[in-house]
Amino acid sequence: DAKTTQPTSMDCAEGRAANLPCNHSTISGNEYVYWYRQIHSQGPQYIIHGLKNNETNEMASLIITEDRKSSTLILPHATLRDTAVYYCIVRPLKTSYDKVIFGPGTSLSVIP
């Protein structure tokens, strides 16, 4: 699985958009970009995933660069409940085994 690089921590003002970057320069053609988040003391939660097109769901938007070497998760109107660690992962969609590898992630603090 490709390795990802994320900033260790970020702050965002409540009500503003939170833009969380992720570098995945060694991503291969069949690998998708996934985002999960982990609110303190809870298990991680799936947010969104994409291959090369931008994606949007009720939680967030995912912007993937044309060369697919980086992506940005956007929380359009951050709330205090969005304070969490955000993990960016790249892996094939169709994998024969469940070796999902998580890195340290980005600790997002939403400030009132």
Next chain:
Amino acid sequence: NAGVTQTPKFQVLKTGQSMTLQCAQDMNHEYMSWYRQDPGMGLRLIHYSVGAGITDQGEVPNGYNVSRSTTEDFPLRLLSAAPSQTSVYFCASRSFLQGKLYEQYFGPGTRLTVT
């Protein structure tokens, strides 16, 4: 559905003791896995299973055993606990279904302290 459940939520062990962390899911998921989480290190995969009777090692399998006798249950056993196994343990499951391959569901975690 209850989703992924884990018991106990908290546990304190003495060095050398053994115990089993329980994990169950009621979503009929084929994949189940165990992670441990330590400060600043994200989640590290311990063991995983792609179906009943099939298990394999992850990144940090030493000191842990697993078995998968049913689709629903995936217990994690510590045979002789060590202080280095003090951590938060998460169980996760995922479906084989084409449209659900990306959704991994996590349990609430078990906080283990080994003294």
